[in-house]
Amino acid sequence: MPTDTEPSTETTAKKTDSILVADGVTRTFGGLTAVDVEHFEIQRGKITALIGPNGAGKTTFFNLLTGFDKPDSGAWTFNGQSLDGVPPYKVARLGMVRTFQLTKVLSRLTVIENMRLGATGQRGEKFLPSLFRGLWSGQEKANTERAMELLGRFKLDAKHEDFAGSLSGGQRKLLEMARALMVDPELIMLDEPMAGVNPALKQSLLGHVKSLRDEGRTVLFVEHDMDMVRDISDWVVVMAQGKIVAEGPPDTVMANQAVIDAYLGAHHDAELTHDTEEEILAAAEAELKAEDEENS
Amino acid sequence: MSWSDVLTGAIEQGIGPSAIIYCLAAIGLNIHFGYTGLLNFGQAAFMMVGGYAVGALIQDQGWPLFPSIVIGLLAAVVLALILGVPTLRLRADYLAIATIASAEAIRQVLGSASLKDQFGGQDGRYGFVDGMRSLNFVPSGGVHFLGLDFRSYDFFIMIVGWSLALILCGFVYLLMRSPWGRVLKSIREDEDAVRSLGKNVYSYKMQALVLGGVIGAMAGIMSGLATSNVAPSDFATDTTFFTYTVLLIGGAARVFGPVAGALIFWFFISGLDLFFDKMTSGSNPAIPASIMTDDQASLMRLIFLGLILMLIMIYRPQGIFGDRRELAIDAH
Numbered sequence: 001m002p003t004d005t006e007p008s009t010e011t012t013a014k015k016t017d018s019i020l021v022a023d024g025v026t027r028t029f030g031g032l033t034a035v036d037v038e039h040f041e042i043q044r045g046k047i048t049a050l051i052g053p054n055g056a057g058k059t060t061f062f063n064l065l066t067g068f069d070k071p072d073s074g075a076w077t078f079n080g081q082s083l084d085g086v087p088p089y090k091v092a093r094l095g096m097v098r099t100f101q102l103t104k105v106l107s108r109l110t111v112i113e114n115m116r117l118g119a120t121g122q123r124g125e126k127f128l129p130s131l132f133r134g135l136w137s138g139q140e141k142a143n144t145e146r147a148m149e150l151l152g153r154f155k156l157d158a159k160h161e162d163f164a165g166s167l168s169g170g171q172r173k174l175l176e177m178a179r180a181l182m183v184d185p186e187l188i189m190l191d192e193p194m195a196g197v198n199p200a201l202k203q204s205l206l207g208h209v210k211s212l213r214d215e216g217r218t219v220l221f222v223e224h225d226m227d228m229v230r231d232i233s234d235w236v237v238v239m240a241q242g243k244i245v246a247e248g249p250p251d252t253v254m255a256n257q258a259v260i261d262a263y264l265g266a267h268h269d270a271e272l273t274h275d276t277e278e279e280i281l282a283a284a285e286a287e288l289k290a291e292d293e294e295n296s
Numbered sequence: 297m298s299w300s301d302v303l304t305g306a307i308e309q310g311i312g313p314s315a316i317i318y319c320l321a322a323i324g325l326n327i328h329f330g331y332t333g334l335l336n337f338g339q340a341a342f343m344m345v346g347g348y349a350v351g352a353l354i355q356d357q358g359w360p361l362f363p364s365i366v367i368g369l370l371a372a373v374v375l376a377l378i379l380g381v382p383t384l385r386l387r388a389d390y391l392a393i394a395t396i397a398s399a400e401a402i403r404q405v406l407g408s409a410s411l412k413d414q415f416g417g418q419d420g421r422y423g424f425v426d427g428m429r430s431l432n433f434v435p436s437g438g439v440h441f442l443g444l445d446f447r448s449y450d451f452f453i454m455i456v457g458w459s460l461a462l463i464l465c466g467f468v469y470l471l472m473r474s475p476w477g478r479v480l481k482s483i484r485e486d487e488d489a490v491r492s493l494g495k496n497v498y499s500y501k502m503q504a505l506v507l508g509g510v511i512g513a514m515a516g517i518m519s520g521l522a523t524s525n526v527a528p529s530d531f532a533t534d535t536t537f538f539t540y541t542v543l544l545i546g547g548a549a550r551v552f553g554p555v556a557g558a559l560i561f562w563f564f565i566s567g568l569d570l571f572f573d574k575m576t577s578g579s580n581p582a583i584p585a586s587i588m589t590d591d592q593a594s595l596m597r598l599i600f601l602g603l604i605l606m607l608i609m610i611y612r613p614q615g616i617f618g619d620r621r622e623l624a625i626d627a628h
Contacts, residue, residue: 068488092494104489106482108622116475117482118493124475125495127503131470140475163621183493 019044019187019218020065020096025074027057027064034060035071036242042187047209047219049229049250052239053262058222059101061239062191066098067091078187093120097185101192101222103172105179107165111156114164114175115147116140118182143182150178154208170201177208188212190221194228206232230254238262302574304443306567313450313522315562316457317343317515321535322542322554323464324511329540330548331472332504333484335388338379338395339512339539341402344531345371346513347520348406351421352414361427365517372513375402376506384501391505400533407528420527421520428521453522460518461555464511469551480504481549541601545608547615556616564604568597 022040026033035057042048050058063069065076067088076083078096086094106114122143123129124136151157154174159167164175173193180188193209194202210232212219223229229236230250237247240262246253253259309315321339328334349368353359359367379398383390406415415421432452439451446454471477479500482490487497520526538561546557572593575582583593614620 066492068491087496088488088491089494089496092492097494098492100488100492104486104492106485106489108485109478109481113478114482117478117490117495120494122475125479127471127476130474130476131467133470133474136475179493 017044018042020076020078020220022065022076023074025061025064025071025076027060027069027071033242035064037061037074037239037244040076040237040244042218042220043235044218045213045216046234047213047221047232048235048237049233050220050222050237050239051224051226051229052245055241056239057242058239059191060242062098062189062222066096066189068098092183092185095184095186096189097180097183097187098189099173099176099180099191099193101195103169103176105164105167105172105175107163109164110161111151111164111167111175112144112147112160114179115151115160115182116143118179119143119146120183147178147182150181153211154178155204170197170205173197173205174201174208177205181212185217187218187220190219192222192224194223194225202228226254299574300443302567302570304445305570306563308444308446309566310559310563311454311458312446312562313453313457313518315558316454316461317519317522318539318542318561319461319554319558320457320464320515320518321512321539322546322557323461323468324508324515325539325543326548326550326554327468327480327504327508327511330543330550330553331477331484332480332501332508333388334384334501334505334508335392336395336505336508337392337533337536338397338399339508340531340533340535341395341399342372342375342509342512343516343519343535344399344402344406344526345375345516347516347526347530348415348421349513350517351424351520351526354424354427355416355421356414368517369510369513372509373506376509377502380502380505384498384505396533396536399531399536403528403531416527418528420525420530422525422527425521425524450522453518457518457522460514464514465551465555472551476500484549541605544615545605547618550615550617553615553617560616565597565601568600569594572596 018041020040020042022037025035025037025040027035040061050061052058060069064071064074065083067083067086067090070085074084078091078094081094083091083094092098106117109117119139122136123139129135148157148160151160154177156167156171156174156178159171164172167175173196177188177190177193190209193205197205206228209219209221213234221233233250235247236250236253238245238253238259245262246256246259248256321343324342325336325339328336328339346368349371350361350364353364353367354361375398379391379394383394405411407418407420409417411417429449432449434448434452434455436448438448439446472481479490479495482495483497483500487501490500491497516526516531519530523530542557542561543554544557545560546553546555572583572588573590576585576588576590576593581590588596608615612618614622
């Protein structure tokens with residue numbers, strides 16, 4: 001791999017083996033600049049966390065990288081191949097598979113059918129060969145075995161004949177992750193995998209994310225929970241108002257006062273005492289009063 | 297007319313040519329709406345291009361039957377491509393708008409006075425079924441059994457039509473148990489999820505639109521051959537909505553849904569018609585003319601059909617063959 005030509009504005013150590021590189025990616029919605037990323041890289045074989053407050057543009061950036069949305073400008077490559085204008089299904093075929101913040105399980109299909117859908121290169125997905133079972137049944141059997149293995153790993157194997165729509169929110173997250181693995185991606189991009197998942201399941205999800213790295217995959221995930229990020233990520237990228245404001249190893253980034261302010265607000269660790277509560281209430285009432293007077 | 301005539305009349309219509317036409321149209325619509333989730337509100341347009349191609353080619357150009365049928369089916373492919381290319385990349389409702397509008401546009405064009413020489417205006421094309429009649433092997437006296445009476449040619453159309461419907465059901469079964477069918481059903485559930493797994497959603501939606509449209513054209517051709525006439529009034533918007541009714545009665549995304557739906561729909565619609573006709577006819581009708589005249593009675597079937605539809609939607613929303621568990625999922 002050629003050594004990268006990262007701009008010197010980066011404050012942190014350079015990355016040497018990048019699977020995904022993005023430069024100058026911008027996306028505006030009317031007057032709002034949702035994403036304005038100068039430079040972004042994901043290192044191969046590592047877990048990268050993308051964090052930032054609500055509305056920072058993380059999901060929009062995700063959509064841009066995976067072809068679900070088109071940027072106004074910018075270039076980005078996956079394994080050296082430009083992804084500009086590449087439709088989402090081709091991005092997935094290249095080995096870059098995403099999940100969604102609001103899980104997208106196929107409700108009226110069974111869990112195992114959800115999994116089988118993920119398998120790539122299926123002969124039976126072509127119109128004419130699909131009519132002849134003999135042409136695809138062998139492949140289907142192999143896919144089913146692989147699917148059951150993955151379901152076993154995510155503890156969903158007992159539910160393989162249930163409709164995916166009958167699963168709980170956390171199980172849906174697991175199913176979506178397992179289904180993405182059916183594509184056998186090099187880079188798996190998880191959009192808020194922990195959102196709405198109970199603490200016990202969170203621990204097991206964390207384990208699953210780590211195991212993805214251990215089997216040689218690269219992981220990019222969006223997350224809110226700082227503890228979670230600190231626990232599993234190798235590299236943290238912080239976004240705020242569409243821009244990347246900092247990046248680095250988790251401990252360094254989280255100690256960064258600018259990040260803490262941007263992400264959590266300047267007073268996030270001040271405890272809310274009875275006195276301050278009253279102060280806030282009084283201020284709010286005064287404001288209301290002022291408004292009333294203005295209106296009358 | 298006796299009461300048993302009401303029953304046999306309803307059964308004759310229930311399994312007769314009209315039921316076949318709606319059954320075929322609904323098999324096509326099932327691929328669009330039931331399996332792929334495409335909101336096609338213009339199934340009548342696919343029927344129309346098929347029927348008119350056959351009618352016009354035979355009557356105006358003197359083409360033989362089978363080449364005309366092939367052109368009719370190809371016309372449906374072209375229509376599907378024209379409708380699909382601009383709309384299938386967009387949200388589902390765009391297809392709905394495009395199909396309902398173009399169905400009506402095509403109907404107005406084919407029925408227009410300026411194209412009277414080609415398509416016969418409001419009268420349409422007629423008398424083009426000699427080729428089909430020459431294939432008729434049913435005895436010329438017609439067929440009579442169990443108190444049912446069918447004319448020879450009608451019975452021939454029924455044999456051809458129901459055979460075609462069963463073949464298509466088998467075809468749909470084979471397709472929908474395959475990975476190809478799984479992709480279609482997944483697109484119905486959530487097309488972004490399917491995209492994220494590396495499937496070309498646009499291509500699959502197009503394949504489904506073409507396939508269902510071609511089957512719709514078969515329905516239109518069957519309609520022309522059965523009645524020896526294609527006219528703009530045969531393909532109005534209500535044709536599409538009756539087709540939806542047939543599909544929903546039988547159960548969407550079920551192989552035999554359209555067959556059961558068509559049988560039930562036509563049994564009820566003609567049974568109700570005959571029933572109210574009998575109630576208001578004769579010198580001393582069961583329902584006196586002061587309450588309802590026989591002109592008014594002919595509309596009663598639509599009122600009752602609406603009522604039956606409502607009852608089905610309330611008590612069996614999944615249709616005859618549907619799976620209630622699937623609907624429960626939709627609820628949350």
